[in-house]
Amino acid sequence: MTLRVFEKGPSRSSRVIWLLNELQLSFEAIDVDLRNPKSPQNEEFIEVNPLGKVPAINHNGFYLFESVAIMNYLSALKPEFKMIPLENPQERALYDQWMMFATTELEENLWNAQIHSWLLPEELRSETAIKASHFRYDQSIQILEKHLATHDYVCGAELKAVDLSLAYLLNWASQTHWLNAENHPYCSRYLKKLLAREHCPYGKPQS
Ligand SMILES: N[C@@H](CCC(=O)N[C@@H](CS)C(=O)NCC(=O)O)C(=O)O
16 A cells, blocks of 8 residues: 655644544645646646645545545545544534534634734735734634533543544644633643653653
8 A cells, every 4th residue: 555645744634644643544645736736747646636735645546635624535544443433423412513623613713813923925914904803813822712611521531532633723822822821721631641652753741
């Protein structure tokens, strides 16, 4: 089996790399030149993901992009690791709920604030958009905070792939000071536990 993973350092691709290591799947990592995705050396990458974004995978000719779809696919390849519910529809629905919540309520607002801070051309940036994103993020993080007060992992007692996605986002939030131990003790405790995992690619927690 060949599994080629198109990735770039600390980015959304790092949660896929983390999961691959948790699942003990062997893979070949291809470092993509994102500044020039259409360069000839990136030909296979663009065929796999015409959007030119990482992560993307080529698994024996099966092409897939979008990190959440990739994480769910990889988790289903190794059911013995129980990283995604595959049998119980209610367990799966709750997993999907938190995966969608992470993407649409947390990631979208973190990303929006980032593009309005430095990624967009200056004339398109908006302080109001940053404030609105923070406001909407804050409402969502409170929901997660309350949930994690009584749950070890977001789906219950066991680690799932969705926890890796959330760790990526909470780590991002803590770097932008949108997450801190004083205001978000349960999210911070959860993040610390996930960052301490052997295969986590992000900075190790301070003791
Ligand atoms: N929704 C996509 C987002 C992918 C994405 O935006 N990836 C960034 C890196 S974190 C990228 O490749 N950016 C390059 C670009 O936009 O040209 C996913 O989760 O896979």
